[in-house]
Amino acid sequence: MKDDSTVNERIAQQVRLLRSERGLSLDALSTQCGVSRSMLSLIERGETSPTAVVLDKLAAGLGVPLASLFDDPARKAEPVSRHADQVTWQDPHSGYLRRNVSPEGFQSPTRIVDVTFPPRTRVTYEAGPRTPAVLQQIWILEGRMQITYGSESWLLETGDCLVIPLDAPNSFHNPGDVPARYAVVLTTLSRS
Template sequence: MREAEKLASPAPGPSALETRLAARLAELRVQRGWSLDELARRSEISRSTLSRLERGEISPTAALLGRLCTVYERPMSRLLAEVEAEPPQVVRAGTQAVWRDEQSGFERRSVSPPHPALRGEIVEGILRPGADIAYDAPPVAGLEQHIWVLEGTLEVTVDGHLHEVGAGDCLRFRLWGGSRFRCPGPGPVRYALLVVLP
């Protein structure tokens, strides 16, 4: 069993967003004509875990969802935007979609009004001290990212190169390989992530 799979946890009761996400994951697989076995082969996630994800019995971790986004060739932000209602032009702070991965210590807020047809978006990320999330590959090769740290320190590894980004600093890169986000502490890190599709 892969490490990302181990981090999938039983859902205490799915939210409306989680229910729509589970349905969208199943829909993406069916649209491609893949069986659960085929998706398991492509994603290196067990068939039983995939089945439970699609039925909404467990919530995906950031790493697990990242692996599925890679297989489906879409950024996580776009996948989450696809399960939102009709996208508004303004999203007030109190209604922005927030997704939490309690086990890895990651909180992700969709700041930009969601729209699957747009190429750029802003996401707020918060990692608690010691949080360490690795992605095997980008969801879309050549994805442009800008990371602006608002509070704390973030260690970002891009294609094997480690960057320490402090408060006020901004890192820009195009992603072709693996990436890793780590909060070395002592406090949490809060950052703005700007994502631009190639």
């Protein structure tokens, strides 16, 4: 597991690179993603560990999957992602732990993330329509999770899998007394 400062620096480098590639000022990105200019500045300097909710807004504003914000822009793409090299990040608000499983640097439309979610914890994302569209499949590996998408809600048990687009508010809640673990498979849908 990489320490927080290393992960924060990766996020900082990736956000600066993506913002530059899109020709956006801090003010323009702030408007586009709904994150304050001062928070964006702190993120780009690696001086804060943003929450999952802030990272999700930032990813939506930049038009990338959240998982890509943890990529090392200087790393050469390799077809194998070794467990020891996979970036692990902990949400400072909820304590949930996410590990990017997919190899970095490939232009694959699919990303895999392994999540360990603490008991009695909830994270709510204010997701709206994304360009390009992103579909997520949530496969419960251990425990159970209550997933809410818009006005619909499902209690998922070990082995269950739910597919939902990332185009409406959604929330993840572990109602149990033990951590839950699940895989998220994110697929960026091609523009037609």
